[in-house]
Amino acid sequence: MNTARRSLTHNLQRTLGLCLLYSSLARSCPRPSASSILLSTLSTASKCSLSQHLPPQSPHHHVQSRPISIFTRQDPTPLPEETKFSKVACSFALPKEIERDYRVGRFLGAGAFTEVFEVVQKDTGEKFALKFLPKDDIDPNLQYSFEAESAPHLSHPHLINYIQSYETPVSPTSPPALAILMELFGHRLRYFTAQFGQPTVSQAIEWAAQLASALAYLHAAGICHGDVRPANVHVDGRTAKLMDLGTAHHVGSRGEQGVEALDEDVRALARVVLEMVVGRTAEDGKFDASHVEGLRLLGERDVPISRELRATLHSIFDPTRKPPSAKAFADLLSKSQ
Structure with a gap:
């Protein structure tokens, strides 16, 4: 009897201590719901089974027109x-x-x-x-x-x-x-290469031709993608897709500014192509300068691509020359497969 009483007293003291701790933290932390406080306190303080009597709540359940609460997958292990x-x-x-x-x-x-x-x-x-x-x-x-x-x-x-x-x-x-x-399609390019290794040159050129054809489609409609980079390229098997049109815009009436925006799309795609054939050469946030190292490695490793494609990749970044159109770049990549 004395043992049980001491155990109960100990548990009550722990409960009181946790309540005081929560009270001191509440001033600086967002306040959880009353049910979460109760469940946390009871489960930590004792082996009380009160929580078994609370109604179960689905992690996906939410009421219409209210903010979404928490979403969890069936398997909690992160991908x-x-x-x-x-x-x-x-x-x-x-x-x-x-x-x-x-x-x-x-x-x-x-x-x-x-x-x-x-x-x-x-x-x-x-x-x-x-x-x-x-x-x-x-x-x-x-x-x-x-x-x-x-x-x-x-x-x-x-x-x-x-x-x-x-x-x-x-x-x-x-x-x-x-x-x-x-x-919802495939995996980000860099995730794919990190998990499965660098693609073969032939596979990289096939992906590049597909991406260039998508860019040519946008440009033919007078649309600039505006954010061509590895994070916005998803691949799955032999298929690649250009993602995220969040910064896309119409350039039909923007004159030289619009033309330059389309040219920059082509340069950005050329940087992606270089990364696919020689590997990643720049940290996050430095993609715009990645072609410098990419072109160096292209020559140093003697990557097996056509002479015409090699020359085009160099000329695209020549500030004295205008890059090819997305359609011309797509045609060259298709021919180089």
Whole structure:
């Protein structure tokens, strides 16, 4: 009896200590819900079974027009691509159409203002990507988002497929945003090469030709991609796709400025091509200068590509010469396979 009483007293003291600790931290930390405090305190303080009487909560359950809480996958082990991401909550509410037809899966990544989650179609199990774009990140003068309004009308086998956009419900805790549903495809180029090794030169040229054909398609429509880099190239087997049209824009009426933007797209793609055939040569944030080392290694390693393609890769970065069009570059890459 005395042993049981001492054990109970000890547990109560621990509980009181934890409550005092929480009280001191609450001034500087966001306050958790009452149920999470209760569960944490009881599980730490004793072997009490009160938590067994609390109603179970699904990690995917949320109420319409309220911010998404926490999303977890069935298997909690992080995938290799996910390990650098610690964020698991979304800052925006789900549109009712998405909430009705899809369940939200793993967090895929984020930009400066955007967040991307995997969503799974409830009836078919097909997976898509859902990108949240805050309204205040849209051009304030135009109130226009290329991804939401123009991208769904584009169609090319090597360009990411945008499906539809939705307005998110607005609440005091959920800012206005667009939810953009798009294709979920493959792996980032650098993740793929890190996991499976550098592609063969022939495979790299095949991917490059596909990407160039997608870029030529955009340029023919008067559209500049504006962010061609390894992070926006996804590959799967023998197929490559150009991703993320978040900075894409129409250049039809911008004169020389528009032409230069298209030329820079071609230069950026040439940097990607060099990385695919000689390996990564620049750290994150220094991709714009990666061609210097890439061209050096191209010659030093005597990479087996055609003489014409080798000369073109050099001339693209010659400031005294105009780079080829995306269409001409695509034709050359196709011929070089």
